[in-house]
Amino acid sequence: MVLVVGMVWSSILGVLTAIGSASGFAASFPLIVPIFGSMAAVGALTVFTSDRTKGVLEYLMAYGVSPRRLFANFLMAALAAISIVLVGAIGVSVGIYLAGGHTVSMSLLLLLVGYAIPMSYVSGAFATTVGMYWSALSSPREGIGSTIGLAPLFGVLPPVATLVLIGVFGATAGITTDEFLLVTGSALALIGVVVLYLLANLGHLLRRERLLSNS
Amino acid sequence: MASSSAVTGEREASPGVSPISCRSVCAGYLGTEVLKDITFEITAPSVYVVLGPNGAGKTTLFRTLAGILVPSGGKVVIGGTEGDDQSARDRMHYLSHLDGLPEGLTVREALDFYARAQQATVTDIERVLDQLGLRDLSHRYPGQLSAGQRKRVSIARIFLQEREIYLLDEPTANLDPKVAKEIRALILELSHDKIVLYSSHNLYEAREIGRHVIVIKEGRLAVFDRIENLRASKFRLGVRLVNPPDSLDGWTKEGEYLVRELAGPQEVQGVLHELDVRGVRIREAREMDNPLEDIFD
Numbered sequence: 001m002v003l004v005v006g007m008v009w010s011s012i013l014g015v016l017t018a019i020g021s022a023s024g025f026a027a028s029f030p031l032i033v034p035i036f037g038s039m040a041a042v043g044a045l046t047v048f049t050s051d052r053t054k055g056v057l058e059y060l061m062a063y064g065v066s067p068r069r070l071f072a073n074f075l076m077a078a079l080a081a082i083s084i085v086l087v088g089a090i091g092v093s094v095g096i097y098l099a100g101g102h103t104v105s106m107s108l109l110l111l112l113v114g115y116a117i118p119m120s121y122v123s124g125a126f127a128t129t130v131g132m133y134w135s136a137l138s139s140p141r142e143g144i145g146s147t148i149g150l151a152p153l154f155g156v157l158p159p160v161a162t163l164v165l166i167g168v169f170g171a172t173a174g175i176t177t178d179e180f181l182l183v184t185g186s187a188l189a190l191i192g193v194v195v196l197y198l199l200a201n202l203g204h205l206l207r208r209e210r211l212l213s214n215s
Numbered sequence: 216m217a218s219s220s221a222v223t224g225e226r227e228a229s230p231g232v233s234p235i236s237c238r239s240v241c242a243g244y245l246g247t248e249v250l251k252d253i254t255f256e257i258t259a260p261s262v263y264v265v266l267g268p269n270g271a272g273k274t275t276l277f278r279t280l281a282g283i284l285v286p287s288g289g290k291v292v293i294g295g296t297e298g299d300d301q302s303a304r305d306r307m308h309y310l311s312h313l314d315g316l317p318e319g320l321t322v323r324e325a326l327d328f329y330a331r332a333q334q335a336t337v338t339d340i341e342r343v344l345d346q347l348g349l350r351d352l353s354h355r356y357p358g359q360l361s362a363g364q365r366k367r368v369s370i371a372r373i374f375l376q377e378r379e380i381y382l383l384d385e386p387t388a389n390l391d392p393k394v395a396k397e398i399r400a401l402i403l404e405l406s407h408d409k410i411v412l413y414s415s416h417n418l419y420e421a422r423e424i425g426r427h428v429i430v431i432k433e434g435r436l437a438v439f440d441r442i443e444n445l446r447a448s449k450f451r452l453g454v455r456l457v458n459p460p461d462s463l464d465g466w467t468k469e470g471e472y473l474v475r476e477l478a479g480p481q482e483v484q485g486v487l488h489e490l491d492v493r494g495v496r497i498r499e500a501r502e503m504d505n506p507l508e509d510i511f512d
Binding site for chain 1: 313329372
């Protein structure tokens with residue numbers, strides 16, 4: 001369901017920008033892709049939270065699945081979900097953009113390959129990993145204050161922070177392509193390191209009993 | 216009865232069964248110790264009923280034996296290897312008090328999911344669907360099942376593959392009496408050559424299925440003994456008569472029963488003979504109290 005919603009909304013927004021001006025599409029579409037890409041990770045997080053509450057994680061641990069492997073499997077599921085949303089959203093939107101007689105400019109290609117796609121994966125991985133920690137450390141609740149309610153905010157945080165950083169650079173001295181790639185690459189690397197650190201140190205940072213249901 | 220000293224299942228160890236050894240085990244949650252210095256050894260196939268008041272530590276004991284919780288002190292040894300070793304886990308089936316049914320999967324898909332985790336086969340799934348009467352429910356989602364049906368599906372996973380040790384935390388909770396009886400029969404069948412640890416709040420069920428009893432009180436091992444060795448503090452015989460009189464000398468009326476306190480079960484035969492001699496026709500005779508009730512006092 002989350003996948004369908006993510007694909008439909010990102011495609012609608014993509015199509016709306018694609019049928020507008022070419023410069024508008026090239027400038028705005030790559031920026032909205034990571035938001036929907038990372039939101040696709042909510043699906044994996046929803047399953048994680050549900051499995052924890054219903055005792056599925058407890059059974060898997062009894063069969064010998066380690067918490068780290070559980071986290072890694074949910075992360076892989078989230079990345080797979082992000083791939084589906086990306087393929088759908090970029091395929092439909094760019095397809096309509098091309099059908100409108102436009103061509104893919106170098107800057108659009110750069111924004112898609114250098115920012116939108118990697119940022120979607122990294123921010124989705126960040127949202128999923130931090131979300132699983134959050135879910136394990138908190139009592140399952142419903143509503144906006146719950147893990148699922150907050151997960152999109154975790155996912156939006158990295159791209160927004162990166163864009164703000166780029167905006168600050170751009171506003172003061174303008175930004176070259178190399179600088180853009182440097183800032184984006186650094187942001188991706190930093191977020192990637194945080195995700196890897198959280199996964200590698202799971203045994204120290206999160207006690208096994210945190211994955212058991214409270215009920 | 217035994218306190219926290221080492222105690223052992225009384226039957227001979229079975230060569231085909233991995234013994235369970237709990238050695239001064241302490242375990243709990245987030246630094247709070249729930250199990251305190253638990254020591255026992257189980258070497259023989261049988262049903263070991265784990266009893267204790269709410270919060271005594273029964274579920275914590277099961278989770279620790281299953282390797283889900285890591286002991287903060289002492290160790291669990293299963294068949295010679297530490298409890299968190301994969302080879303130890305592969306000898307055990309664990310049934311939680313939670314259903315553990317993944318949302319969004321049908322009954323068949325859920326069984327397939329757990330079959331993969333256990334390296335069981337599609338044939339095993341088909342067998343279990345029939346064995347547990349789940350075939351008609353196989354395409355339903357957890358949300359479309361009653362609490363009892365969900366429990367049956369949950370139990371089904373432990374029959375996907377034979378293992379040497381079964382850790383069953385309240386397996387018959389939420390089941391209707393007929394299904395509960397069928398499940399108990401399946402578990403009793405297992406216990407001929409497997410070790411079954413079985414927790415229950417139902418003392419009559421515990422007495423029916425259990426051969427040994429393990430009592431946990433405030434996180435400590437209070438009793439480990441054969442059930443027949445447990446004696447109630449008093450023995451009360453109740454009789455239901457064909458033509459009940461208003462009163463009977465030496466007996467008090469409790470509902471449909473006339474009740475008399477005896478020194479012990481050895482007196483039952485004599486008392487019933489005495490009634491027979493007096494011409495009293497007996498429809499039913501039973502022990503009024505369950506000796507396991509004393510455990511909770």
